[in-house]
Amino acid sequence: MKLTTTVAAIGLLAGGAHAADLGSVDEPIKLAINEWTGQHVSTHVAGSMLEAAGYKVEYTTAGYMNMYQAMADGELHAALEIWSSNVSEDYAKKVDAGGVVELGDLGLDAKEGIAYPAHVADLCPGLPAWEALKDCAQTFTSAETIPMGRLVDYPADWGTPGADRMKGLDLPFKAVPAGSEGALITELRASTEKKSPLLITFWQPHWAMSAYDVQFVELPVGNEECFNDPAWGTNPNATHDCDFAASRIFKAGWSGMADKWPAAYEILTNYQLSVTDQQPMMGAVDVDGGSVEEVVAAWMAANEATWKPVVDAAIQ
Structure with a gap:
């Protein structure tokens, strides 16, 4: 190259x-x-x-x-x-x-969020709006998450931002940490090749964003109130019911x-x-x-x- x-x-x-x-x-x-x-x-x-x-x-x-x-x-x-x-x-x-x-x-110039390969929008009508995931969770189930949908989160050493969003937005998904960055890419590759459902925590800049046509779910705008005050946002019982903070x-x-x-x-x-x-x-x-x-x-x-x-x- x-x-x-x-x-x-x-x-x-x-x-x-x-x-x-x-x-x-x-x-x-x-x-x-x-x-x-x-x-x-x-x-x-x-x-x-x-x-x-x-x-x-x-x-x-x-x-x-x-x-x-x-x-x-x-x-x-x-x-x-x-x-x-x-x-x-x-x-x-x-x-x-x-x-x-x-x-x-x-x-x-960076961004993090909950994401999916573009073909997944056909499997979950309503994407990229986050509310669509409420009705499509069954589409994303796996043996380890039934009856909940599966979110492939960051490796455990990177924190649990995906799990925080699933809880904050009260979405019926279980976050499963990936073993490594390579494991995240393997998930994207397999989903793209098989046209199978995948919800993943991901970021840019990354070459895979274009290689696998990765799209971000549109979440409520993130701000300090969302991260610290449960009363803010759609879920009065949890924080992080919003997007990631703008990354620096x-x-x-x-x-x-x-x-x-x-x-x-x-x-x-x-x-x-x-x-x-x-x-x-x-x-x-x-x-x-x-x-x-x-x-x-x-x-x-x-x-x-x-x-x-x-x-x-x-x-x-």
Whole structure:
């Protein structure tokens, strides 16, 4: 797959960068690797930029919901793709305590929600309106959920946003956590090939949105009252009877990074990645079978004019 520079990717040239000392170049900067391909891509692009600046980088597997203590302790140094709509309370606590600092937005235009492959609208008349699911639940039943419909939710480590919506909207569905991002894709592929019913918690940017013509269910607009006040919305007995909050995707790091690796802190703060660049790389990995390392290396080689000025501004 050819990976080309886009105008949107010029967001990498975010303002405010200036030359800084490299700092402790002999010690590796440890970047968090979470559970989905897009995050791997975002992280490896950032790591490649750090390596181009002269740093050593280690990619460290970390649980998305519980990595912030390690970051506050300086055992993990940065996480490059945190979703505001699905982040643990521990993140805010560590920021308030001073151990973790935010490094700004990543730049991805994001959305999360309850979704289905487009053909499912023929099996559940009334979609995308959420009320249609009340009458179609039996269409989505499985052996493990009878008599309720089946919602394939995020992996358990990512939280339970799908289950929260089924309860909040009082829909007769049981949320079943997927084992991984790959399991979610397997569900989408099988449903599309067999034209079978599927309701799933999903997100964009993701290459599967276009590959499987994924559509979002139209839910009541999400807001703070919905998330905190049961009296708000259609269900007076529950919160989350609404859509997901608008997602902001941002970066965070160990608070000691600015002192230990000043230029690295500068690079990660100014690093951005567009959906138009990330999604093709995700497809090159998950569809075409390339490794994250190979795909990112190809993007870096083809887009030096996009990312190199950020590195140069930090070290020269």
